[in-house]
Amino acid sequence: MDVSIIDEDENPMLHRTDVRFEVVHDEATPSRLSVRDSLAAKLNKDAEEVVVRELDTKFGMRKTVGHAKVYESPEDAREIEQQHMLDRNKIATDGEDPEAEEA
16 A cells, blocks of 8 residues: 655644545555554654545545545644544544444
8 A cells, every 4th residue: 555645734723734645555445544554654643643534436446535634643633623533533532442342
């Protein structure tokens, strides 16, 4: 899986950078978490600072275009992002274990 940055827009008011990226993959569309981890590694950020908002793969293509928000700290991400986006990206809210299974 090869991740390349298409566009970066600084957003200092919300302590983040909005990133558009492209992922070229050999198999099926990669999971949100694997894309998040690859993007975090490429940007030298912690995985909890990256929130993948959107992944779009055209039918039959091996290329996915996506949008992510990269925060300055995990606390900024928890404070600003909606709960369902934190859940989708497995970012734990205060006092919560991200690996815990829901009953």
